[in-house]
Amino acid sequence: MSRAISVRRVTIEYDGKRALQGLDWSVRSGESWAVVGPNGAGKTTLMSLLNGYRWPTQGTVEVLGMRFGECDLRELRTRIGMVSSFLESWVRGDERVIELVVSGKYGSTRLWTRVTAAERRRAMSLLRVLGCEDLAGKKSRELSQGERQRVMIARTLMADAELLILDEPCEGLDLGAREKFLGGLSRLAKAKLTTMVYVTHRTDEIPEGFNHAMILKEGKALAAGRIEKTLTSENLSECYNLPVRLERLGGRYYTLIDA
Ligand SMILES: Nc1ncnc2c1ncn2[C@@H]1O[C@H](COP(=O)(O)OP(=O)(O)OP(=O)(O)O)[C@@H](O)[C@H]1O
Numbered sequence: 001m002s003r004a005i006s007v008r009r010v011t012i013e014y015d016g017k018r019a020l021q022g023l024d025w026s027v028r029s030g031e032s033w034a035v036v037g038p039n040g041a042g043k044t045t046l047m048s049l050l051n052g053y054r055w056p057t058q059g060t061v062e063v064l065g066m067r068f069g070e071c072d073l074r075e076l077r078t079r080i081g082m083v084s085s086f087l088e089s090w091v092r093g094d095e096r097v098i099e100l101v102v103s104g105k106y107g108s109t110r111l112w113t114r115v116t117a118a119e120r121r122r123a124m125s126l127l128r129v130l131g132c133e134d135l136a137g138k139k140s141r142e143l144s145q146g147e148r149q150r151v152m153i154a155r156t157l158m159a160d161a162e163l164l165i166l167d168e169p170c171e172g173l174d175l176g177a178r179e180k181f182l183g184g185l186s187r188l189a190k191a192k193l194t195t196m197v198y199v200t201h202r203t204d205e206i207p208e209g210f211n212h213a214m215i216l217k218e219g220k221a222l223a224a225g226r227i228e229k230t231l232t233s234e235n236l237s238e239c240y241n242l243p244v245r246l247e248r249l250g251g252r253y254y255t256l257i258d259a
């Protein structure tokens with residue numbers, strides 16, 4: 001298996017404060033990773049780094065065989081799918097949902113070419129999978145938060161990305177939409193056709209079949225590796241400074257706090 005992500009001794013500073021501190025991380029193609037950690041741990045910073053939206057202060061980054069500093073980041077971004085609130089803020093609001101979904105294929109939030117019939121069919125089928133095909137003609141600013149999130153997920157899937165980056169993708173989804181989406185991610189993880197990195201605050205939202213995990217704390221990996229060895233009560237208790245108990249049920253992980 002080839003390497004999908006290689007992060008070596010990466011530090012990222014904002015105004016002199018370190019969001020990532022000498023991080024090492026390696027992901028092989030086809031692996032699916034859950035990334036958990038407290039607010040401010042550096043999760044979103046790390047995801048933005050993978051996409052080339054943030055640049056390391058120190059260290060080297062290689063994603064999908066492309067080394068930062070020596071590659072065309074626009075080309076790299078067409079191979080990466082991303083769902084996050086970070087990207088959502090770039091959406092202008094006056095584009096139609098159908099155009100926004102199709103634009104996912106081109107790695108930008110604006111569409112410069114006309115939508116072809118084949119692209120429209122594919123986009124409509126993705127919107128259908130997410131239960132929101134009736135939104136196709138709406139403008140993106142007219143959507144509720146959960147509707148927008150579903151549309152952004154469809155947009156990401158449009159790209160047939162080699163690497164899928166999901167930063168709290170279930171934020172704002174209702175229970176039915178969430179489970180449907182997690183079921184889809186679970187199938188993708190088991191098929192190992194694409195590499196996935198999934199950031200979440202809730203262990204019960206880690207889809208069944210995800211095989212690796214990283215716990216980030218203060219810009220460092222507190223633990224990383226096979227999910228069953230990494231996602232443990234001990235590691236989570238240390239991460240949150242709380243007596244956490246983790247229960248595994250039907251391939252999903254549930255967090256309880258021991259009083
Ligand atoms: N644009 C920015 N300018 C300055 N500091 C920033 C910026 N973005 C993030 N930070 C800081 O970097 C650190 C890591 O932030 P990051 O957004 O990566 O955390 P996170 O793990 O995603 O947190 P959350 O769970 O709240 O989403 C935080 O201390 C944050 O305040």
Ligand SMILES: [Mg+2]
Nearest residue numbers: 043044045167
């Ligand atoms: Mg974040």
